Amino acid sequence: MTGTSNGSTDQGRGGHVHVRVALEFHIPSDVRYIEQVVALVARQCRELHFHPRQVALNVPVALTEALSNAILRGNEARAAAHVQVRAQVDEDRLIMEVVDEGSGFDLAECLVDPTRPENVTREDGRGLYLMSRLMDRVERYTNHGNVVRMTLERDD
Amino acid sequence: MTGTSNGSTDQGRGGHVHVRVALEFHIPSDVRYIEQVVALVARQCRELHFHPRQVALNVPVALTEALSNAILRGNEARAAAHVQVRAQVDEDRLIMEVVDEGSGFDLAECLVDPTRPENVTREDGRGLYLMSRLMDRVERYTNHGNVVRMTLERDD
Amino acid sequence: MSFSIKKQGDVVVVDVEGQLIVGNRQELKQKVLDELERGERKFLIDFSQTGYIDSSGLGVLVSLSKKIREQGGELRLASLNDDLKTLFELTKLDTLFQIADSRERGLASF
Amino acid sequence: MSFSIKKQGDVVVVDVEGQLIVGNRQELKQKVLDELERGERKFLIDFSQTGYIDSSGLGVLVSLSKKIREQGGELRLASLNDDLKTLFELTKLDTLFQIADSRERGLASF
Numbered sequence: 001m002t003g004t005s006n007g008s009t010d011q012g013r014g015g016h017v018h019v020r021v022a023l024e025f026h027i028p029s030d031v032r033y034i035e036q037v038v039a040l041v042a043r044q045c046r047e048l049h050f051h052p053r054q055v056a057l058n059v060p061v062a063l064t065e066a067l068s069n070a071i072l073r074g075n076e077a078r079a080a081a082h083v084q085v086r087a088q089v090d091e092d093r094l095i096m097e098v099v100d101e102g103s104g105f106d107l108a109e110c111l112v113d114p115t116r117p118e119n120v121t122r123e124d125g126r127g128l129y130l131m132s133r134l135m136d137r138v139e140r141y142t143n144h145g146n147v148v149r150m151t152l153e154r155d156d
Numbered sequence: 157m158t159g160t161s162n163g164s165t166d167q168g169r170g171g172h173v174h175v176r177v178a179l180e181f182h183i184p185s186d187v188r189y190i191e192q193v194v195a196l197v198a199r200q201c202r203e204l205h206f207h208p209r210q211v212a213l214n215v216p217v218a219l220t221e222a223l224s225n226a227i228l229r230g231n232e233a234r235a236a237a238h239v240q241v242r243a244q245v246d247e248d249r250l251i252m253e254v255v256d257e258g259s260g261f262d263l264a265e266c267l268v269d270p271t272r273p274e275n276v277t278r279e280d281g282r283g284l285y286l287m288s289r290l291m292d293r294v295e296r297y298t299n300h301g302n303v304v305r306m307t308l309e310r311d312d
Numbered sequence: 313m314s315f316s317i318k319k320q321g322d323v324v325v326v327d328v329e330g331q332l333i334v335g336n337r338q339e340l341k342q343k344v345l346d347e348l349e350r351g352e353r354k355f356l357i358d359f360s361q362t363g364y365i366d367s368s369g370l371g372v373l374v375s376l377s378k379k380i381r382e383q384g385g386e387l388r389l390a391s392l393n394d395d396l397k398t399l400f401e402l403t404k405l406d407t408l409f410q411i412a413d414s415r416e417r418g419l420a421s422f
Numbered sequence: 423m424s425f426s427i428k429k430q431g432d433v434v435v436v437d438v439e440g441q442l443i444v445g446n447r448q449e450l451k452q453k454v455l456d457e458l459e460r461g462e463r464k465f466l467i468d469f470s471q472t473g474y475i476d477s478s479g480l481g482v483l484v485s486l487s488k489k490i491r492e493q494g495g496e497l498r499l500a501s502l503n504d505d506l507k508t509l510f511e512l513t514k515l516d517t518l519f520q521i522a523d524s525r526e527r528g529l530a531s532f
């Protein structure tokens with residue numbers, strides 16, 4: 001048993017430690033904070049034994065997209081506006097919620113397919129698409145702000 | 157910026173990342189699980205820059221006491237009974253709640269002073285006392301089980 | 313995270329250390345455009361030390377590729393790990409870029 | 423966590439590696455009582471490699487101290503770090519035990 005090993009640990013006598021970790025962040029609308037938040041969420045996933053690919057690819061890229069949209073689109077980078085991030089991880093799944101102070105958007109309408117020939121040379125428009133491809137579920141709703149909710153089921 | 161540095165980090169432009177971490181554990185009533193839970197809670201406190209003494213002494217000892225009381229007194233070590241631990245840490249304080257399936261107890265009545273001459277050679281009876289000395293606040297209430305709630309304000 | 317640039321033969325090789333994301337992509341863009349301005353035409357970006365890339369990082373690669381091509385130059389990529397490869401495949405950007413397995417192969421491909 | 427026992431001169435020295443808590447205190451108790459049974463009378467517990475101690479760990483030390491004394495022996499403690507010292511002070515167990523700063527001084531004190 002070590003202090004760095006997290007997650008559910010079978011200890012032989014049929015017992016089991018169930019761990020759920022919830023992280024909550026408040027950050028100013030500045031993209032320089034993204035990497036730190038992403039690192040902490042990804043680490044929790046690693047410690048709860050998510051697949052290395054999920055830890056290195058799905059989680060960081062999807063969360064970075066949601067955060068940069070919240071900061072640049074939702075809050076339009078207004079310094080006084082804040083972004084809230086809630087991440088809940090357990091042995092089954094990760095749920096991330098990114099909340100901005102904007103008035104929201106229509107997910108289905110804004111999601112374009114960047115792999116279509118006319119889009120593949122565009123410089124933008126890949127964020128929501130990557131989120132939807134890298135997560136099992138992406139939802140948007142309004143609740144004290146514009147909330148983007150992403151769910152990823154754990155792979156071993 | 158590193159993936160292992162947690163806590164609130166000033167990044168110069170007057171901005172600030174506020175982090176709150178909530179950990180939740182479910183463990184069988186077996187004292188062998190205590191050390192793992194304690195290690196994870198203490199680590200979060202270390203990462204949120206609690207004083208080294210709080211990380212090495214106050215948090216682990218108080219939580220170990222609460223857990224062993226929940227397992228051995230509250231649940232009377234019945235294998236089927238579980239203990240729930242909720243820990244919430246932010247830059248201000250740590251709040252830990254330990255929930256057992258027992259019928260509760262009277263904190264004031266059960267807390268004896270082990271430093272009195274007639275008690276100092278006793279083998280037991282130091283748990284609640286240590287909790288109360290190592291935490292800023294210890295409370296007990298009933299809410300879906302017997303809840304012991306401990307609060308520690310962060311020292312730098 | 314940082315970008316280090318060195319010249320190998322007539323190829324400008326850029327190492328992306330850490331992430332290539334919204335917070336630092338402008339730095340990469342500027343560094344490469346400065347070299348283009350100076351007359352360089354062959355560019356290889358090496359991702360062997362890269363963590364993850366977001367959509368705005370991908371966007372900068374697309375943008376640089378266009379600008380270099382407009383000047384008659386060429387941008388190639390090298391050393392994508394499996395996760396980064398997946399990212400290029402998901403976005404079909406693997407069809408837009410010439411991607412070499414290793415820095416050596418990338419250099420040899422010009 | 424583990425307990426390692428070695429003999430130095432006529433003193434049985436026990437190192438507590440990791441925690442001394444409800445989950446493992448019985449192991450320490452049994453190891454020391456076995457030595458007592460074998461006729462050993464001088465015991466030094468060294469805490470230089472110890473993390474934390476809980477009330478049941480303290481309880482075992484009190485219990486061992488009594489049992490050893492009943493056999494005409496002596497239990498002493500050594501190398502408590504500041505946090506562990508605080509624990510002994512809070513519980514006034516620093517008045518019950520003879521505590522040496524270091525293993526050497528502890529050994530020399532018998």
Ligand SMILES: Nc1ncnc2c1ncn2[C@@H]1O[C@H](COP(=O)(O)OP(=O)(O)O)[C@@H](O)[C@H]1O
Pocket residue numbers: 065069070073074075100102104105110111112124125126127128129146367
């Ligand atoms: N948090 C948000 N608030 C408001 N609008 C958003 C938000 N997230 C995404 N959008 C809208 O969805 C569009 C597409 O987003 P995305 O796929 O990430 O591509 P890009 O950001 O590069 O345009 C954005 O241009 C914006 O109009």
Ligand SMILES: Nc1ncnc2c1ncn2[C@@H]1O[C@H](COP(=O)(O)OP(=O)(O)O)[C@@H](O)[C@H]1O
Pocket residue numbers: 221225226229230231256258260261266267268280281282283284285302477
């Ligand atoms: N979770 C609990 N459920 C029921 N009783 C408890 C609980 N925690 C403490 N107690 C009561 O308080 C008493 C004192 O506890 P403590 O100070 O930890 O000393 P000890 O456990 O060594 O007796 C216990 O003996 C028990 O009667």
